Amino acid sequence: xxxxxxxxxxxxxxxxxxxxxxxxxxxxxxxxxxxxxxxxxxxxxxxxxxxxxxxxxxxxxxxxxxxxxxxxxxxxxxxxxxxxxxxxxxxxxxxxxxxxxxxxxxxxxxxxxxxxxxxxxxxxxxxxxxxxxxxxxxxxxxxxxxxxxxxxxxxxxxxxxxxxxxxxxxxxxxxxxxxxxxxxxxxxxxxxxxxxxxxxxxxxxxxxxxxxxxxxxxxxxxxxxxxxxxxxxxxxxxxxxxxxxxxxxxxxxxxxxxxxxxxxxxxxxxxxxxxxxxxxxxxxxxxxxxxxxxxxxxxxxxxxxxxxxxxxxxxxxxxxxxxxxxxxxxxxxxxxxxxxxxxxxxxxxxxxxxxxxxxxxxxxxxxxxxxxxxxxxxxxxxxxxxxxxxxxxxxxxxxxxxxxxxxxxxxxxxxxxxxxxxxxxxxxxxxxxxxxxxxxxxxxxxxxxxxxxxxxxxxxxxxxxxxxxxxxxxxxxxxxxxxxxxxxxxxxxxxxxxxxxxxxxxxxxxxxxxxxxxxxxxxxxxxxxxxxxxxxxxxxxxxxxxxxxxxxxxxxxxxxxxxxxxxxxxxxxxxxxxxxxxxxxxxxxxxxxxxxxxxxxxxxxxxxxxxxxxxxxxxxxxxxxxxxxxxxxxxxx
Numbered sequence: 205x206x207x208x209x210x211x212x213x214x215x216x217x218x219x220x221x222x223x224x225x226x227x228x229x230x231x232x233x234x235x236x237x238x239x240x241x242x243x244x245x246x247x248x249x250x251x252x253x254x255x256x257x258x259x260x261x262x263x264x265x266x267x268x269x270x271x272x273x274x275x276x277x278x279x280x281x282x283x284x285x286x287x288x289x290x291x292x293x294x295x296x297x298x299x300x301x302x303x304x305x306x307x308x309x310x311x312x313x314x315x316x317x318x319x320x321x322x323x324x325x326x327x328x329x330x331x332x333x334x335x336x337x338x339x340x341x342x343x344x345x346x347x348x349x350x351x352x353x354x355x356x357x358x359x360x361x362x363x364x365x366x367x368x369x370x371x372x373x374x375x376x377x378x379x380x381x382x383x384x385x386x387x388x389x390x391x392x393x394x395x396x397x398x399x400x401x402x403x404x405x406x407x408x409x410x411x412x413x414x415x416x417x418x419x420x421x422x423x424x425x426x427x428x429x430x431x432x433x434x435x436x437x438x439x440x441x442x443x444x445x446x447x448x449x450x451x452x453x454x455x456x457x458x459x460x461x462x463x464x465x466x467x468x469x470x471x472x473x474x475x476x477x478x479x480x481x482x483x484x485x486x487x488x489x490x491x492x493x494x495x496x497x498x499x500x501x502x503x504x505x506x507x508x509x510x511x512x513x514x515x516x517x518x519x520x521x522x523x524x525x526x527x528x529x530x531x532x533x534x535x536x537x538x539x540x541x542x543x544x545x546x547x548x549x550x551x552x553x554x555x556x557x558x559x560x561x562x563x564x565x566x567x568x569x570x571x572x573x574x575x576x577x578x579x580x581x582x583x584x585x586x587x588x589x590x591x592x593x594x595x596x597x598x599x600x601x602x603x604x605x606x607x608x609x610x611x612x613x614x615x616x617x618x619x620x621x622x623x624x625x626x627x628x629x630x631x632x633x634x635x636x637x638x639x640x641x642x643x644x645x646x647x648x649x650x651x652x653x654x655x656x657x658x659x660x661x662x663x664x665x666x667x668x669x670x671x672x673x674x675x676x677x678x679x680x681x682x683x684x685x686x687x688x689x690x691x692x693x694x695x696x697x698x699x700x701x702x703x704x705x706x707x708x709x710x711x712x713x714x715x716x717x718x719x720x721x722x723x724x725x726x727x728x729x730x731x732x733x734x735x736x737x738x739x740x741x742x743x744x745x746x747x748x749x750x751x752x753x754x755x756x757x758x759x760x761x762x763x764x765x766x767x768x769x770x771x772x773x774x775x776x777x778x779x780x781x782x783x784x785x786x787x788x789x790x791x792x793x794x795x796x797x798x799x800x801x802x803x804x805x806x807x808x809x810x811x812x813x814x815x816x817x818x819x820x821x822x823x824x825x826x827x828x829x830x831x832x833x834x835x836x837x838x839x840x841x
Contacts (some may be wrong), residue, residue, distance in 0.1 A: 206824075207460075207612070207620070207809075207811055207824055207825075207826045208614060209313065209315075209614050209615055209826055210614040210615045210616055211313065211315040211316075211615050212226070212315065212615065216314060216315070216318050216831070216832050217298075217318070217322075219315050219318065219319070220318075220319045220322060220323075223615070224658050227658055227659065227661070227662035227665075228661070228662050228665035228666055229661055229662075229665065230661045230664055230665055232259075232260055235259055235260035235261050235661075236260050236261075236262070238261050238262070238424045238425075238664050239261065239262040239263070239264070239422075239423040239424050240256055240261050240262070240263050240264070240423055240424065240425050240426075240427060240660065241263075241264050241266070241407065241408055241421060241423040241425070241426045241427065242256075242263055242264070242265045242266070242427045242429060243266045243395050243408065243426070243427065243428050243429065243430055243450055244266070244267060244275070244428065244429035244430040244431065244450070244627075244628075244630070245265055245266075245267040245269075245272035245275050245375070245378065245389075245429075246272075246275035246276060246277035246371065246429060246431060246628065246648065247275075247277040247367075247370060247371055247374055247628065247645060247648035247649050247652065248429035248627035248628030248629075248630075248647075248648035248649070248651050248652045249265065249267070249272075249275070249427070249429030249430075249627065249628070249652065250265075250272055250275070250371065250374035250375050250377070250378045250652070251374045251377070251378075251648070251649050251651075251652025251653045252427055252429060252627055252651070252652035252653075252656050252657075253265040253378045253381065253387050253652075254374060254377035254378040254380070254381055254387075254652075255377075255652060255653055255656070255657045256656070256657060256660070257378075257381035257384075257386035257387045258377075258381060258386075259657060260386075261386075262386070263381070263386060263387045263388070264387075264388045264390065264421060264423065265378065265387055265388070265389050265390065266390045266393050266395065266408070266410060267389075267390070267391055267392075267393070268392065268393060268394040268413060268445065269391065269392070269445075270391055270392055271391060272371075272375050272378065272379075272389070272391070273371065273372065273375050275371060276431055276442060276443045276446055277367045277370070277371045277645070277648065278367050278368045278371050279367055279441070279442075279443065279486070280366055280367025280368075280370075280644060280645055281364045281365065281366060281367065281486065281487075281488035281489075281490065281581065282351065282359065282361060282364070282366060282488040282489045282490035282641060282642055283349065283351065283359035283360055283361035283366045283490060283641075283642040283645075284327070284328075284331075284359065284360050284361070284366060284370065284642055284645040284646050284649075285300065285324060285351070285358050285359055285360075285640070285642045285643050285646050286300075286324040286325050286327060286328045286358060286360060286646065287299065287300040287321055287324055287325060287358060288325055288328060288346075288348075288358070288360075289356075289358075290345060290346060290348055291348050291356070291357045293356045293357060294356055295356040295357075295358050297318075297321045297322055297324075297325075298321075299356065300321040300324060300358065301314075301317055301318045301320075301321040301322075302833060303353060303354050303640060304317045304320065304321065304634070304635070304636075304640055304643065305317055305636070305833050306353075306833075306838060307353040307533055307635075307636070307638055307639070307640040308608070308635050308636020308637055308638055308639070308640075308785060309535075309636055309637040309638055309784040309785035309799065309801065309838055310636065310784070310801065310803070310807070310828075310830065310833070310835050310838070311463070311466075311636035311637040311784055311785060311807070311809075311828065312633075312634060312635060312636030312828075313615075313633065313634075313809075313828060314829070314830060314831065314832055314833065315615060316615060316633045316634050317634055318832075319650075319655070320634050320643075320646065320647060320650050323650045323654040323655070324646055324650065326653075326654055327646060327649045327650060327653065327654070328346070328360055330649070330653055331370060331373050331649075332346070334373035334374075334376065334377060335373065336362065336369050336370055336372075336373045337362050337369055338360050338361065338362055338369075339360075339361050339362060339363065346360055347360075347361070348360060349361060349490060349493050349577075350493050350531055351489055351490065351493075351531065351640070351641040351642045352489055352492065352528075352531045352532060352533050352534055352537065352640065352641045353528070353531070353532070353533035353534075353640045353641065353840075354531070354640065355527070355528070359490070359641075359642040361490060363576075363577070363578070363579065363580055363581075364488050364490065364578055364579075364580045364581035364584075365580060366645065367645060370645055370649065374649070374652070390410070392412065392413040392414050393410045393411070393412055393413065394410060394411050394413055394449075394758065395408050395409070395410055395430070395449065395450045395453065396408075396409045396410060396411050396418070396449075396453070396686040396689075396761075397409040397453050397457075397682050397685065397686050398426065398453055398454050398457045398621070398624065398682075399420065399422075399678055399679050399682045400457055400458065400621065400678065401672050401676055401678045402669070402670075403621075403622060404621070404622045404623040404667065404669050405425065405426040405454075405621050405622070405623040405624035406422055406423065406424070406426070406623065406669070406672050406676075406678075407420060407421050407422040407423055407426065407672070407674065407679060408420070408421050408426060409421075409679075409682050409683050409686045411686070411690075413753060413758065414753050415751070415752070415753075416749070416750050416751040416752050416753070416754065417751070418683060418686055418687055418690075420674040420679045420682070420683050421674065422672055422673055422674050422676070422679065424623070424664060424669065424671075425623045425624075425625065425660055425663060425664070426623060426624050426625070427625045427626070427627060427656065427660075428450050428451065428454060428611070428624065428625070428626045428627070428630050429626075429627040429628050429630060429648075429651075429652070430449075430450035430451060430630045431446055431628065431629045431630060432446070432606060432607035432610065432629040432630070433446075433447070433448035433451065433464075433607050433609075433766075433769065434446070434467060434468075434604045434605060434606065434607050435447060435448075435766070436448065436709070436710070436713055436766045436769065436770055436773065437467075437604040437710045437713050437714050437718070438706050438707045438709065438710020438711070438713075438714075439476060439481060439482075439483065439484050439603065439604070439710055439714070440483065440484060440603060440604035440605060441470060441473060441483070441484050441485070441486040441603055441604070441605045442483065442604075442605075443483065444482055444483055445758075445762075447762035447765065447766070448762070448765050448766060448769050449761065449762050449765045450630070451610065451611050451626075451630055452765045452768070452769050453765075454611060454619065454621065454624060454626075455611065455769075455772075455812075455814055456814050457621065458620060458621050458813075458814070459611050459612070459619040459620050459621045459624055459626075460611070460612040460619070460620045460811040460812060460813050460824060461609070461610070461611060461612065461772060461811070461812045461821075462609060462610060462611065462612035462631075462632035462809050462810065462811045462812075462826075463608060463609040463610075463632050463637070463776065463809060463810055464607075464609040464769070464772050464773040464776045464812065465609065465717070465721075465773050465774075465776035465777035465780060465787050465810075466607070466608035466609045466632075466635075466636075466637050466638075466785065466786055466787055467604060467606075467607050467608070467609070467717075467773075467786055468534060468535065468604075468605050468606040468607065468608060468638060468639055468786045469534065469535065469538040469602040469603065469604060469605060469718065469719050469786060470486060470489070470534055470538070470602060470603055470604075470605035470606070471489075471534055471537035471538040471541055471600065471602050472486070472487045472488070472489055472491060472492065472560060472600045473485065473486050473487060473600060473601060473602065473603035473605070474486075474487060474585065474588055474589065474598075474599070474600065474601075475552055475554060475556055475557040475599055475600065475601040476554065476556070476601070476603075477553075477554075479707075482703075484603045484604075485584070485588055486603075486605065487560070487581060487585060487598060487600055488578075488581055489534070489641040489642070490577075490578070491560060491562075491578060491581065491598075492530045492531055492537075492560070493531070493577075494562060494565035494569070494574060494577070494578075495530065495560040495561060495562050495565070495597075495598070496519055496522070496530055496560075496561050496562075496564060497519065497520070497521050497530050497537075497541075497558055497559065497560055497561075497600075498517045498518055498519045498520065498558065498559050498561060499517075499518055499520065499544045499545075499549040499550065499551060499558050499559065500512055500516060500517065500518065500549055500551070501516050501517065501518045501549070502516065502549070503547060503548040503549055504548055505549070508596075509551070509559055509561070509596060509597050510596065518544070518549070520540055520544055521537060521540060524540060524841070525540075525840045525841050526841060527840055527841055528840040532840050533638060533640065533641075533840065534605075534638065534639075534640075534641060534786075535637075535638045535785050535786045535788070535799075536798075536840060537602075538602035538719055539719060539720075539788060539797075541558050541600075541601060541602055542602060542719050542720070543797065544558065545557070545558070545601070550601075551599055552599050556601050557599040557600065557601045558599070558600060558601065559597035559598070559599060559600075560593075560597055560598040560599075560600050561597035561598075562574060562593060562594070562597070562598075563597070566594065571594060574594070582594065585598055602719060604714070604718070606629065606639055606644060607629060608632065608635040608636065608637060608638065608639055608785070608786065609632050609773075609776075610626065610629065610630050610631040610632040610633075611626045611630060611631055611632065612631075612632060612809070612811040612826075613625070613626050613631045613632070613633055615659075616659035616662065616663070617631065617633070617651060617655055617656055617659055618659070618663065619631075620811075622663075622667060623663065623667065623669070625656060625659070625660060625663075627648070627651035627652055627655075627656060628644075628647060628648040628651055628652070629644060629647075629648070631651075632809070634647050635647070636784075636785060637784040637785025637786055637787055638784075638785030638786050687750075689761070690750050690757065690761075691750070693746050693757060693760045693761060693764065694746055694748070694749065694750055694757060695746075696740075696741070696744045696745060696746045696760070697745055697746075698742060698743030698744050698745050699743055699745065700739070700743050700744055700745065701744070701745060702740075702744055702745075702746065702756065702759050702760045702763050703759070705736060705739060705740050705744055705763065705767075706759075706763045706766065708736055709733065709736050709763075709766060709767060709770060712729050712732050712733060712736070712770075713729065713770055713773070715729075716728060716729035716774075717729060717773060717774055717777050719788060720788055720790050721777050721787070721788060721789050721790065722789060722790040722791055723778065723789075723791065726774055726777055726778040727778065729770075729774050730771065730774050730775070730778070733767065733770050733771055733774065734771070734818055736767060737767040737768065737818075740763070740764065740767055744760065746760045768817055771818070772812055772821055775812070775820050775821060776810055776812065777789075779810065779823065780806055780810065781802065781805075781806070782800065782801050782802035782805070782806045783799035783800050783801065784799055784801045784806070785799070798837075798838075798839075799838070801837075801838075803835050807827065807828045807830075807835070808825040808826055808827045808828055809825070809826040809828065810823060810824075810825065811823075811824040811825070811826060812824070
C-alpha cells in the first residue's frame with residue numbers, strides 16, 4: 205500500500221478553496237442515485253447524515269444507542285473552539301491553526317489543521333442558526349472563555365453541557381431528514397464488519413441488539429463516525445459502550461491505523477476510588493479558567509485543605525508554567541499532576557489526587573457568577589463525591605480520555621480502502637500527538653457539515669463503481685464470518701467474566717502505556733497482552749444466546765477486539781523512540797522533565813497495516829512537511 209495524503213498544492217490559506225473548486229461535482233438530480241451508509245450518530249455522524257440527505261443522497265444511519273441523542277458527544281462539557289475573535293484579544297484563523305499544530309506537538313498535517321481552523325467560524329454560525337443556546341454576554345453577544353493551550357478566549361460554550369446542546373442541534377437536523385424520508389435511522393444496531401467489493405467499501409454487516417438478527421446493508425460508500433478507543437484502558441471518561449470494533453474491523457479489512465499510541469490523558473477527572481467503578485467522570489477543562497490547582501508543599505501533609513495556609517501550598521502549574529498556568533495543555537498538566545503525586549504530595553485517601561480550588565474566584569466574582577458558569581458541573585461533582593465544591597476544593601486526577609490516533613485518512617477523509625470515509629475522533633487527521641481542549645466538537649462538526657459533503661461527491665464522480673446488492677457473494681461471506689465469530693464467543697464457558705479480563709487489560713495498558721512509557725514496560729506489556737487474550741478465549745464465560753438481546757455477547761465482541769488492538773498500540777509506542785504530546789517515553793525527556801521530540805527521525809504519521817493476530821503490523825510512514833510553522837521546542841513557560 206502507498207500513502208497519498210492528497211494535500212492540495214498552493215498557499216496554505218488557499219488549499220481548501222482551491223480543492224473545492226477542483227473536485228468533481230454531482231448534479232442535484234444525480235445525487236438521488238447514490239446511497240451512503242453512516243455508522244455512528246454523534247456530532248460527526250449526525251451532521252454528515254443530515255448534510256448528505258439535505259443534498260439529496262439516500263442515507264442509512266446506524267447507532268447502537270436507543271436514540272442518537274445518547275451518542276457519547278453528549279458527554280462533552282467545556283466548549284467548542286472557533287476563531288471569531290469576538291473578545292478582540294488577538295485571535296485569528298492562523299492563530300487557531302498555529303495553536304493546534306503546536307498543541308499537537310508538531311505531529312499533525314498543516315493542510316488539514318488549517319482547514320479545520322478555517323471552517324470553525326462557519327460551525328458557530330450553523331449552530332446558532334439551529335438554536336444551540338450558547339452562553340451570551342449581557343448585551344446579547346456570544347460569550348467566550350479560555351481553554352488549555354491558548355492565550356486567547358475562543359471557546360464557545362453552553363454552561364457545562366456544550367456537547368449535549370450541539371448534539372441536539374445536529375440530531376434535530378438529522379431527524380428532519382428522517383421525517384422527510386431521506387434518512388433511514390437504525391437504532392440499537394451495531395456494526396459487526398465492513399464489506400469490500402472489488403477493493404471498495406460497499407456495505408456493512410450489523411447485529412440488531414434487541415433481536416440478535418444479523419443483517420447486511422449495501423451502499424455506494426460507507427462513513428465511519430464511531431469515536432475513539434480510550435476504553436482499552438477499561439477505566440476512562442468514555443461511556444462504557446464506547447469501543448474500537450468498527451475501526452478495528454475496518455483495519456482488519458485493509459484500512460491502515462494511524463498513530464494508535466497517541467492517547468490523551470485528561471487532567472481534571474474525579475479520581476479512582478475503588479474496584480466498583482466501571483468508568484470515570486470528567487470535570488470539564490473549563491473549570492481551569494477559575495479554579496487554581498495545588499497540592500501541599502510538604503510530603504505526607506494530610507491536613508484538610510482549609511487548614512493548609514497559602515505559604516504551605518504549591519500552585520505547581522502556576523510555578524512551572526507561568527505563561528499559561530492552570531490553562532497549560534492537557535498532556536503537560538497531566539504529567540505535572542502525576543509528578544507531584546509520585547513525590548508523595550498527592551491528596552485524598554489514595555494519594556492520587558490534586559486540588560482544584562475555587563475559593564479565590566468565589567471571593568473575587570461571587571458565588572452567583574461561578575454558579576452561572578459551572579453550576580451543573582458542581583452539582584454533578586457533589587452527587588458523585590458527597591463534597592460541596594463551593595466550600596471545599598474539588599479533588600481531581602488524570603484519566604484516559606480521548607484518542608488522537610485513528611484510521612488513516614487523506615485530505616478527503618477517505619481511508620486506504622476506497623469508499624470508506626472516516627470522520628471525527630475515529631480518524632487521526634487533525635490533532636497530532638495531543639488534542640487541544642474544545643477542539644473535538646469542532647472537528648466532528650467540521651468533518652460532517654463542511655468537508656464530507658464535498659469530498660464524497662468527488663469520490664462518486666471519479667470512482668464510478670457498479671451498483672451492488674446484498675446478494676453479492678462478498679456480503680454472504682462477510683455475514684457467515686460474523687455468525688461464526690458470534691458462535692465462537694457464545695461457546696466460551698470458562699470461569700472469568702469478560703469484564704474481569706477487560707479490567708486486567710486496562711491495568712496493563714495504564715501501567716505500561718499510560719502517562720509514562722518506557723522500553724522495558726512496553727515489552728512487558730507485549731508479553732502480557734497475548735496471555736490475557738489466550739485466557740479470554742480459553743477461560744472467559746459468555747452467557748445467553750445470539751438470537752436475543754444479549755449484553756454479555758455485545759461486550760465480549762468488543763473486548764475481544766480490544767485484546768487484539770492493544771498490541772497495535774504497544775507496537776506503535778515502542779517503535780516511536782521520542783516523546784511528543786500524549787506519548788511520553790521516559791527515556792526521551794529534557795533535564796526538567798519535558799517531552800523531547802526527535803524531528804529528524806520521527807516527524808511522520810505512523811500508519812500500520814494489519815498482518816495477522818499476534819503478528820507485528822507493517823509500518824508505513826507519511827512524512828510530515830512543515831512549510832508554514834517552524835519546528836521548535838514546545839514551551840508553555
